[in-house]
Amino acid sequence: xxxxxxxxxxxxxxxxxxxxxxxxxxxxxxxxxxxxxxxxxxxxxxxxxxxxxxxxxxxxxxxxxxxxxxxxxxxxxxxxxxxxxxxxxxxxxxxxxxxxxxxxxxxxxxxxxxxxxxxxxxxxxxxxxxxxxxxxxxxxxxxxxxxxxxxxxxxxxxxxxxxxxxxxxxxxxxxxxxxxxxxxxx
Numbered sequence: 001x002x003x004x005x006x007x008x009x010x011x012x013x014x015x016x017x018x019x020x021x022x023x024x025x026x027x028x029x030x031x032x033x034x035x036x037x038x039x040x041x042x043x044x045x046x047x048x049x050x051x052x053x054x055x056x057x058x059x060x061x062x063x064x065x066x067x068x069x070x071x072x073x074x075x076x077x078x079x080x081x082x083x084x085x086x087x088x089x090x091x092x093x094x095x096x097x098x099x100x101x102x103x104x105x106x107x108x109x110x111x112x113x114x115x116x117x118x119x120x121x122x123x124x125x126x127x128x129x130x131x132x133x134x135x136x137x138x139x140x141x142x143x144x145x146x147x148x149x150x151x152x153x154x155x156x157x158x159x160x161x162x163x164x165x166x167x168x169x170x171x172x173x174x175x176x177x178x179x180x181x182x183x184x185x186x
Contacts, residue, residue: 030098030099031134032098032137040098048088052084104182109182111160112155112180113157114133116155118131118132118155120178124173130151132152132156134147144185154175155177162177163176
């Protein structure tokens, strides 16, 4: 098939391959903590200033070797270059719509908002600490959940001492909010 009729990717498709919890909501808001913003910015800088120039240099060297159709370095380099460019576009768009919310600047309160760290007791008696972060900062091992995750949506705007109900595939679960604090998230 002629390459003119194949489609690598479009800017509209940047979020297509992402899991649902990593996609931005229809509102287009991309709330993010300062640490998350720094990580995205550092990754973008790494790609633009280090990885991309190295790959371009390899592709140029491979292209100068002659026949490109069977040149593995050239083929792999071009593929890697497309991946890097796609990630650069993705990060640039995410950072353009980012709204940085610093939990350390928020006044102390007992209500759950974005960037809160919440101590909860699940319906089965398990204690858990969750931090509500941006979609690009999810880290289940550290208890960082997206602000659009079902449990975060149930917790948002609730107060310390409240009991909220999470509707899940296994039925309804009551969750008690024990403590709410706003602290630096790394």
